Amino acid sequence: KLPDYKGIAEAIQKEYAERKEKITVPKEEIAEALRWLQNSRAKETLIDREAKKGDLLEINTSATVDGDPLEGASLKNERLILGESHFIPGFDDALVGSKAKETKKTTLTFPADYWKKELQGKKAEFTTEIISVFDRALPTLNDEFAKSLGPRFTTIADLEKNIEDGLKDE
Numbered sequence: 775k776l777p778d779y780k781g782i783a784e785a786i787q788k789e790y791a792e793r794k795e796k797i798t799v800p801k802e803e804i805a806e807a808l809r810w811l812q813n814s815r816a817k818e819t820l821i822d823r824e825a826k827k828g829d830l831l832e833i834n835t836s837a838t839v840d841g842d843p844l845e846g847a848s849l850k851n852e853r854l855i856l857g858e859s860h861f862i863p864g865f866d867d868a869l870v871g872s873k874a875k876e877t878k879k880t881t882l883t884f885p886a887d888y889w890k891k892e893l894q895g896k897k898a899e900f901t902t903e904i905i906s907v908f909d910r911a912l913p914t915l916n917d918e919f920a921k922s923l924g925p926r927f928t929t930i931a932d933l934e935k936n937i938e939d940g941l942k943d944e
Contacts, residue, residue, distance in 0.1 A: 799941045818908040827857035830908040
């Protein structure tokens, strides 16, 4: 059984409201949330050209270190935004210029401060099949974008205020 979570939340909000210190949300945090929303609504179009940063790639990839398969590095139908993935540094750059149906082999060195100590400074050979390349068109952050998110928003300022209020509550 859940306790009266609404009452608990109201008490906490009341406590914050009574404090002299105000909760503020940095503009950068609001901008980051807007970028996330914008990216989540990007229009993706399958294209037949070389991949460039900002494109969405669908790939299969695997890696070996010293000839042995690297655990956790075998991915199927993985989707990544070129230039924004969190793979090993250099991975995205190696895929720039690729086209669908190509296979790329790339040797990269794990950084000295890599989170898995046993891989720090080691070379890995990645074999990556590019399944498809999509152009991503981001919507413009304007009143029309805000309206597309629901009837509560008529302007981008409404959306920004809602994001700010939500972050304050968090």
